[in-house]
Amino acid sequence: MSDLFDDAAEGANAPEFTVSELSGAVKRTIEGAFGHVRVRGEVGRVSRPSSGHLYLDLKDDRSVLASVIWKGTAQRLRTLPEEGMEVIATGRLTTFPGQSRYQLVIEDIAPAGMGALMAMLEKRRQKLAAEGLFDAERKRPLPYLPEVIGVVTSPSGAVIRDILHRLRDRFPRKVLIWPVTVQGERCAPEVAAAIRGFNALTPGGAIPRPDLLIVARGGGSIEDLWGFNEEIVVRAAAESAIPLISAVGHETDTTLIDFAADRRAPTPTAAAEMAVPVRADLVAQLAGLDERRVRAQAQRLQRSVQRLRDLGRALPRPDALLGERRQRLDAAGLRLPLALDTFAQKKRVALTGRTGRLGPQLLTGRIELRQNRVEALAARLPRALERRGERARAELARLRLDVRPIARAAREGATALGRATRALDTAMERLARERQQRLAGAERMLQSLGYMETLRRGFAVVRDAGSGALVGRAEAARGLPALEIEFADGRVAVSPGGRPAPRGPAKPEGGQGSLF
Structure with missing residues (x-):
């Protein structure tokens, strides 16, 4: 009987739970x-996935607490957690x-005291400085006299009134105000959007693009100015x-935007003084420069x-310089018509003499003479070659040599000579035609340029x-x-x-050659 009814194991009657039931019970417990708790610790690992949620660890010297900040809560936070921040x-x-x-x-997170906030600020400053955002080489000079000034600040505070009043006193300029929240959660995104919005304006558009920007805010605590420390x-x-x-702030306040800006002003009023010069000073300076210019x-x-007068006394009188040249010009003017007539007459006589000696018969005769000589030489050449060949054959026969190769060479030479003679005749005929043309x-051209054509025109x-x-002049004819x-x-x-001379009737001339 004892084997059939063994004692039950200890705890065998405890209720059974599924995994989900047990996890749910632990979650509810x-x-x-711990429905609402405040935890102090150092931020460890921080993860920012694309979902927008933040996952981080809170730790001390002995334990680590996993934490999460949902996307909606993270967007409302004034200060986002960074690694190493308490x-x-x-x-x-x-x-x-x-x-x-x-x-x-x-649901909310804040730095644990001023020391933690300043440590986070210094760490952020070092990070941005390592990226080169604060380098002096990036800073641009301010325009000397901007036409349009853009101001990023709150439209209802005393800051904008101080800036406008200072600009009006020094040098009135056009001012564009981009209203932003200068404190709280909305400060950083609105200020960044304002700066980028001014830069996005098109030059020459409906809204003028500023030549200079001023980001301004009054003084306050580090928490109040924290928006200007955001990355x-x-x-x-x-x-x-x-x-x-x-x-931003008073002279003793320092924010990270001061390091990234091209210039830092201790107060908004000082920023307006940096933006424009004093108009009265410029007017006075221009007046002084104009007076110096007129005096100079x-x-x-x-x-x-005075220099011109001194040089003028050393110059000779104009009449003395021009008198001799006027006389030379007058004398040359009197001689010019006669010189032109004499020159033209000499050229006509020279042309007449040359045209009288020229004629087609002269060149034709020379061509015929050369052609006859060539033909005579060509006619004599075969006979001369034949006689030379006969003498060569006789000499070879005397020496009992075989003259057949020489005879064959002589015949080939005669054939080549005949071809050369025919080519020469053809070249001479072509040359003769070209010379005749x-x-x-x-x-x-001689007929058109000769003086007989001039006589035919009257x-x-x-x-x-x-x-x-x-005879070219009437005085010489008399x-x-x-x-x-x-x-x-x-x-x-x-x-x-005017009476005809007793020389008989005029005889018509047959052509230009009869003059000579």
């Missing part, structure tokens, strides 16, 4: 006991059954293509006039009847006993008194 996190403790662990769902604002200031002045011009003009062209040539010399006038169809002898 933890959330019920914080105070507020939230509720819960479990994650999928991995059998518990975690803190953070998004610092990067927007460093990327700005428009020169930017940072005027007057002195230079006076020195130039050129001669005919020269004859036509002109005449006057000569001394005794010597045959040309002193001659008889003249001879040549027309296109013949010559007429006359006396200077």
